[in-house]
Amino acid sequence: MGTCKVCGKTGLISTFISVCRKCILEQSDMVKKILEEAHKKSREKFGLPYPIPKDPNGVKCGICGNECVIGDGKFGFCGLVKNEGGKLIRLAGTADKGLLEWYYDPHVTNCVASWVCPAGTGCGYPKYAKSRGPEIGYFNLAVFYGACNFNCLFCQNWHFKELTKNLSPLVSAKDLAEKVDKRVTCICFFGGDPGPQILHAIETSKIALRKKKGDILRVCLETNGNLNPKLLEEFAELAFHSGGVIKFDLKCFEEKLSFALSGVSNRNTCKNFKMLAKMHRDRPKVPFLHASTLLIPGYVMQDEVDKISKFIAKLDPSIPYSLLAFWPTFMMSDLPLVKREDAEECLRIAKENGLERVRIGNLHLLV
Numbered sequence: 558m559g560t561c562k563v564c565g566k567t568g569l570i571s572t573f574i575s576v577c578r579k580c581i582l583e584q585s586d587m588v589k590k591i592l593e594e595a596h597k598k599s600r601e602k603f604g605l606p607y608p609i610p611k612d613p614n615g616v617k618c619g620i621c622g623n624e625c626v627i628g629d630g631k632f633g634f635c636g637l638v639k640n641e642g643g644k645l646i647r648l649a650g651t652a653d654k655g656l657l658e659w660y661y662d663p664h665v666t667n668c669v670a671s672w673v674c675p676a677g678t679g680c681g682y683p684k685y686a687k688s689r690g691p692e693i694g695y696f697n698l699a700v701f702y703g704a705c706n707f708n709c710l711f712c713q714n715w716h717f718k719e720l721t722k723n724l725s726p727l728v729s730a731k732d733l734a735e736k737v738d739k740r741v742t743c744i745c746f747f748g749g750d751p752g753p754q755i756l757h758a759i760e761t762s763k764i765a766l767r768k769k770k771g772d773i774l775r776v777c778l779e780t781n782g783n784l785n786p787k788l789l790e791e792f793a794e795l796a797f798h799s800g801g802v803i804k805f806d807l808k809c810f811e812e813k814l815s816f817a818l819s820g821v822s823n824r825n826t827c828k829n830f831k832m833l834a835k836m837h838r839d840r841p842k843v844p845f846l847h848a849s850t851l852l853i854p855g856y857v858m859q860d861e862v863d864k865i866s867k868f869i870a871k872l873d874p875s876i877p878y879s880l881l882a883f884w885p886t887f888m889m890s891d892l893p894l895v896k897r898e899d900a901e902e903c904l905r906i907a908k909e910n911g912l913e914r915v916r917i918g919n920l921h922l923l924v
Contacts, residue, residue: 559891563588569855573599573710573888574817578856581817596708596820599888603718607708607820609634616640620650621706621752622783622825634821635704635753636721649704650754652730655761656703656720657754659728659736664692666699668745668777670802670847672916673877675775676743681843685800687742687773695742700733700758702748707781708820709808710888711853717749730757734764737774743801747779755788762795775801781808781819782826789829797836797845804847805830809857810864818856827868834872841875849879849918852895852903862903863910870911877914878907882922897923 559570561577563585570577574595580588597607612628618638625633627640637649637656649656662668664676671677675686676697682689703720705712720726737744744765746758762776776795782805796803807830808823809815815823830848837846848869852858862880869876880903882895900917907915917923 562591569892571710571855571889572891576817578814581856582811582813584813592817595710595888599710600708603636603722605636605708605718605721606632606634609821616643616645618645619785620755620788621785622829623706623821633753635706637704637753648724649727650757652757652760654727655700655730655733655754655757656724656726657728657733657748657757658701658703658720658726659733660699660701661741662697662699662745664695664697664742666697666745668697668804669779669849669879669881669918670777670804670844670877672879673844673847673914674777674802675800675843681800685773685775685843692742694740696740698736698741698744700744700746700761702746702751702754702758704753705748705750705781706752706783706821707750707808710818710820711851711883712887713851713884714749715887720749730760731764733761734768737765737768739772742773743775743777745777745779750781750783751778752780752784755784755792759788759792759795762792766795766799773800775799777801777804779804779806781806782829783821783823784825784829786829786832790832793833793836797840800843802844802847803833804849805833807848807850807865807869809850809861810868811861814856814861818853831872834876837873837876844875844877844914846873847877847879849881851881851883852900853883853889854892854895854899858899859903859906863906866907866910866912866915874911874913876912877916878912879916879918880904880907882917882919884919884922894922894924
């Protein structure tokens with residue numbers, strides 16, 4: 558339980574943010590100042606800038622949707638790009654240097670899309686899957702990127718920021734692709750977020766697909782969706798033709814709430830999701846696009862799920878949608894777990910809005 562500094566309301570309010578959902582949506586100057594200070598404070602210990610750099614005399618990056626304009630001697634929002642004397646230096650995220658950790662994850666993995674993808678269900682067999690059911694005995698090469706272009710105060714994988722801070726370990730696309738052996742049937746890039754290092758993900762995928770030519774290898778992306786549209790489209794082509802899945806984390810619908818919780822607009826995410834929805838229609842039996850939303854008590858619950866599910870259904874009701882249970886961590890560790898009845902109500906709303914495939918994930922976290 559917390560108290561809103563603006564309206565004085567007591568309830569499911571993060572003490573770190575100290576502003577309720579209603580006041581966030583009304584967005585007064587006082588609210589903006591409080592939220593900006595919260596995000597700035599959350600990034601200082603990791604040496605990351607806030608807000609997104611927009612120096613009129615700087616150099617534009619353009620790798621992701623933030624489109625940082627970085628001043629001399631300054632870093633981009635993700636922490637991987639620096640302006641040195643008017644020239645952008647990419648400290649990671651190139652074909653030669655990917656800031657990441659990797660591991661083999663046995664199928665069926667805890668992938669958010671495993672309930673609809675070839676690895677978890679066998680859909681698309683024999684073109685996209687090794688068996689008619691779950692690919693038991695095979696592995697996913699899980700690639701955890703150590704940077705992000707959002708600043709989610711509820712981040713479930715916030716330790717990626719330690720990788721950003723230390724700029725280690727670095728792995729080339731060629732060396733990472735070498736980890737793909739005959740047991741590996743998919744690669745999933747996640748994090749953090751692949752957005753700031755999408756060039757590395759694209760190059761790794763191309764090398765690995767050439768290596769496994771004639772065999773099954775799906776390339777997948779789990780992302781906040783805030784990518785450069787052209788680079789996302791390039792990766793999407795690789796995913797589409799290999800049987801992979803693009804997994805969008807639609808954190809919320811309201812842009813003001815996105816700024817409050819993630820420090821960044823979600824407009825680019827929505828535009829990119831619309832773009833990929835068109836590709837999804839061309840591969841409906843083996844889902845190409847998947848959406849998920851983390852349910853956050855007091856902030857992202859029934860109202861947001863109602864708007865998000867309507868947004869998805871309007872594009873294509875066959876797009877699978879997962880509702881995930883929040884775990885108290887990072888800067889919002891004082892909020893409670895999600896109540897089962899609230900999650901089930903969100904599920905009902907999404908189905909009522911026309912979505913054909915909806916589920917609740919992380920059931921063990923519900924109370």
